[in-house]
Amino acid sequence: MPDFIKNIEIKLLKVPLEKPVSDAKVITGKQTPLKEVMITCAIIRTNDGREGFGYVYCKRNGGPAQYSLAKEYAPLLIDEDPDDISRLWDKLLWSSISIGAGGVAVQAITPFDIALWDLKAKKAELSITKLLGQFKEEVPCYNTSGGFLQDSIDEVIDNAQKVLSEGAGGIKIKVGQKDYKEDVRRVEALRKALGDDVPIMVDANQQWDVSTALKAGRYLDEYDLVWLEEPVGAYDVEGHYRLSRALETPIATGEMLVSFNEGLPYLDRRAFDVCQFDAPRIGGITQYKKVIDRCEEQQLVLAPHYSMELHLPLVACYNGEVWVEHFEWFEKMGIFNERVEMNNGLMKVPNRPGIGLTLNNDVVRKLMVDSAEFK
Known part of the structure; x- marks a missing residue:
């Protein structure tokens, strides 16, 4: 029986900076100082118990938009073959093509894409490199x-x-x-x-x-x-x-x-x-x-x-x-x-399996704004 995606969990995190930072866009009045970074995380689990992790980030406005669209994407991956990464990338993009082929439409795919590559490398018992x-x-x-x-x-x-x-x-x-x-x-x-x-x-x-x-x-x-x-x-x-x-x-x-x-x-x-x-x-x-x-x-x-x-x-x-x-x-x-x-x-360069990253759940609980699970 081929592997299939059984469960997906996504989380929205807000990461505060120690102090606000300013580049030229702030100095020239186009933006306000950067105070935080938003992260949308995806954890993909397969029927054989494997797990892949990926994320996308956003500075200033837009993080909740990435997360919101990711919640629409996630159900489209359930029961799919996790090795079909290119096909699944296209499937997600075509599902939202009316809002374009870049920006949030693409960035909301990112956490799933990285998680699928993480899964593939772990299955091969290799680092992503x-x-x-x-x-x-x-x-x-x-x-x-x-x-x-x-x-x-x-x-x-x-x-x-x-x-x-x-x-x-x-x-x-x-x-x-x-x-x-x-x-x-x-x-x-x-x-x-x-x-x-x-x-x-x-x-x-x-x-x-x-x-x-x-x-x-x-x-x-x-x-x-x-x-x-x-x-x-x-x-x-x-x-x-x-x-x-x-x-x-x-x-x-x-x-x-x-x-x-x-x-x-x-x-x-x-x-x-x-x-x-x-x-x-x-x-x-x-x-x-x-x-x-x-x-x-x-x-x-x-x-x-x-x-x-x-x-x-x-x-x-x-x-x-x-x-x-x-x-x-x-x-x-x-x-x-x-x-x-x-x-x-x-x-x-790390040699850990996959992308070599795992979430610190104690910290994540403190930073989490929202989460959702799909089966």
Whole structure:
């Protein structure tokens, strides 16, 4: 008798941050400080007693929408073969196609897609990295959580030195203020404090036009940065292309895109140097496998946004240069029983079965907003 999906449980969690953080979108008045992250979790159980876990996250508004649509998706998976992952991905998307083929429609698929891949790898008694094809045992990492704009540059430097001592390999700070020269001063101070050998990235969070980005970028070229991230709007393919050709500093973008298809214009145009597509945002592992294949074709740097716990084992399957973004927010709350191992600038790729993550149920009970079960 073939395996089938017998039971699905989904949970909505609210994860508060220790202190609100602000990037350029806040400084320029487009958003308010980020205070919390919402997570929709899915636990899929099969008739033979196996269990798979997956999740999607949302910053600011939208988390309840992801969860609400996930509640509509879940019954469609009951009695299905859990190995038919691609077919089930399409089945869920077609069930909600009237609201589009990206954004929440795709992101609500993510927790189920990841849970199904988790199940498949566990059934094979492999980590997800081994299942997909491992290239790397360790992956370079950089920290972002200490580089937001609400902190003075002296605080940012202190944060950077602390996290470097804890094992991070690079530091990213936020730029994109109304006066780009203030951004340049912050970068100059950070480079002076950390020395020439520490990798530094900067992120403008879409707050410049092309002209301003060119002016700022020519100053920033002097500081040997790993990349300049989202210098212009997330959907300005031509603007990113122009900047990638005009500046010495590599251009990174892609985190705001909400489907693989939205990323195709960037890949087809080769409009960036560093691909930051986010697996949870574009629909999970099924879609991210496509990203890996296309980036290998073009020999791009692969540096997915956020979600280090998930992206770490995925980018280890990439035969090229990679970075993983270190955000310790989930670790500080203890959401997962497992922790990322970080030392000497590298994260160790886990070899636990599946995606290698399990929920800390004591913490989950404290953070849970709602839950639902389907049989």
